[in-house]
Amino acid sequence: xxxxxxxxxxxxxxxxxxxxxxxxxxxxxxxxxxxxxxxxxxxxxxxxxxxxxxxxxxxxxxxxxxxx
Numbered sequence: 133x134x135x136x137x138x139x140x141x142x143x144x145x146x147x148x149x150x151x152x153x154x155x156x157x158x159x160x161x162x163x164x165x166x167x168x169x170x171x172x173x174x175x176x177x178x179x180x181x182x183x184x185x186x187x188x189x190x191x192x193x194x195x196x197x198x199x200x
Contacts, residue, residue: 144152169177183189 141149141152180189
């Protein structure tokens with residue numbers, strides 16, 4: 133990224149910076165769908181969903197996670 137571009141970004145208002153981040157994130161997310169989900173990740177997700185479906189999954193509260 134060029135110095136001038138960084139300078140422009142630096143001088144944006146807070147709201148404009150948030151809008152820029154949102155636009156960038158949407159653009160990145162769009163690319164993610166073009167790339168696809170790796171097969172190994174799909175397997176892990178399928179296993180976890182199956183554990184939930186069969187009642188074998190265990191969950192923790194957010195408070196418990198924060199304590200650890």
